[in-house]
Amino acid sequence: MRRWIVFGLPVLVAAVAIAWWMRPASPAAKYVTAPVKVGELEQRVLAIGRVQPKTLVSVGAQVSGLVKRLHVSLGQQVKAGELIAEVDAEPQQTALRTAQAAVAALKAQLAARRASLAQAESTYRRQEALMALDATARAELEAARAALDSARAEVGALGAQIEQARTQVDTARINLGYTRIVAPMDGVVVAVVTRQGQTLNSFQTTPTIVMLAQMDVMTVRAEIAEADVGKVKPGMPVWFTTLGDTQTRHESKIAQVEPAPESITQDAGSALTAAAGGQGANRAVYYNAVFDVPNPDGRLRPSMTAQVTVLTARESKALLVPTAALGAVDAAGKTQVRVLDAKGDVAQRDVHIGLRTNTTAAVLSGLSEGEKVVVGETGSDPAAANEGESGER
Template sequence: MPNTPPRRSRKVLLGIAALVVLAVIAFFWLSPAKKTEYLTATVQRTNLENAVLATGVLQALRQVEVGAQVSGQLKSLKVALGQTVKKGDWLAEIDPVISQNTLAQEQAKLENLQAQKLAKEVRIKQAELTWARQREMLAQDAAPRQDMESADAELRALRADGVSLEAQIRQQKLAMASAQTNLSYTRIVAPIDGDVVSISTLEGQTVVAAFQVPTLMKLADLSTMTVKAQVSEADVVRVKAGLPVYFTILGDPDKRYHGTLRAVQPSPEKINNAVFFNALFDVPNPDRTLRVDMTAQVTILLGEAKQALTVPLTALGARDKDGRQEVRVLKPDQSVEKRQVRVGISNNFQAQVLEGLKEGDTVITGDASALDPASSGEGGGNRGKRR
């Protein structure tokens, strides 16, 4: 029968095709399902801070610019840069010759007026005697009334001159006191206890105090320092007086200096078109480690929790109307359990867990497949982000 071979060939081909289809179905049916991989983190205890970070500058709590109130040549400096002085110590001297001469002139003027007063008193005494004699003679009709009137006018005029001299003497005493004060200003003394942190005028230079007080040096009490922290306008609404604060300096970043926020200045400063508000606090500096104009890395604590249960912020879901947030917990059998947790303080990376989790729980922070190069199409660019 000539048609038998082709029919057998078709049957063989159909059988082979059926076997291939069955093999493919069996492969996908019997192959284990691909497991979902997660990025996870362990709930652990750690110290947590919710803080505002700022950069600050150190200044002395008490700082005085010592100036000169009289003009003249700076004759001598009695202190050196960095020297510690007490209130009343002699700092510098301006040439006192001009002030001494002025005082001597005012003294001479006062003595002249006092001599004129003595002479005037003698003339007044003589006029009083003349007036008394003319009165007696007028009573006895031994002299005309005109002589009595002349004696009375002379006495009144001399007494008026005496009053004028008294006023001039008082005025001259004030001028002399001013000259004495100006002479004392040539001796510059320390107004406070402190250290000499800068000297701006050297011996031999001439200072002119006609329009403004020239600065000779600057004294600072370094026993207590003030930190002026620049807080951004985005953070200043959360900052208020009384908050705990600490800072570190560049030379010793491991040591913290603690204080309490004293005030937040209401007027801002603009730096490169950015708005900052100065937050002020004071710290003791008994060993003089801190210096004027040092840079401080400031941390203003809004909240703090010691050994708190914490989870990454990426593990937290949306917040419900009761304030709780959803967290997915990966159990030991690799199943996923959803829990509602209540959180406390948080920073930019972690949050405090108050209810809903315990130490050692594994929480899901993301899906590892999102970082798979094959699915992301970014090659190996995201591989380094897996934790």
């Protein structure tokens, strides 16, 4: 008896252990599940943008010449009408004096012609009186009339020449004023393009001397991918951070989504290449979403990189499930999920889905809070379940 206990008991224990290990698993142990939770779901579009001043003006010179003096420096705050630079005005002053002298000369000629006109009028009246007395020849009267008409025409022509010369005086005076470049608005000098002593040539293009910007309001142009541009509308909330300050969130609303990408301005050859399926056809397309943001403290600077988030949709107090639990969703948002009950049985359930993201979906009908939906089976990657339980806020 003792020998049986010594040798038989271990064999019995081993048999019981093997039987327990080989027992059929419960149905619930075959599935990875996630509970239906109540929470907030947001749909967002991410983009990269560039910060620029809302108002940026290139201040240039409209005359050619040497920059004699530059009155501003980089970063300086200027007021509208404040002197920016002076261009050598000697050529313009000479042109003004020449135009004024031309007007004076024409006025002198006009005075002489008027005297001739008075004499021609007197001669004609005398010949007319003599003709009435039949004391002169008709040829003399006609000659006097021709001389009078010629004198009047010369006076009229000189009057027109004087008006033209006065226009040249006005032009020369305006060009002289262009040698003093003043600020067109209040702003900050954000770039000094032309240095003191540099010679300007305005015959082909207007040379830029400085660039002025109003920094109290900045504009962000965010590049929205082609796949997301249909989701972004004017008025949607938007916020961004900069690379140098990821903790400060600047908030605004979308003002405009530009109807065409910037690439539309490229030459026709590139467009034809893309249409023909060439290399340009595979290029990524981005549309600019534009919005303004206040900058009272000046922390935002031109050309900063903005990490932009656009809130395209939000549902509060929604029933949330992982998208991994969903079957194929039709255009009306209807699909099926597998639900695990308290007994470990799995059943198909028709549900109606609303807002969706890559990881989470909002259930409009068909489920209740606390129910467990199947997101996978034992042995599959449970990451989907973990993501589904975390949700998006």
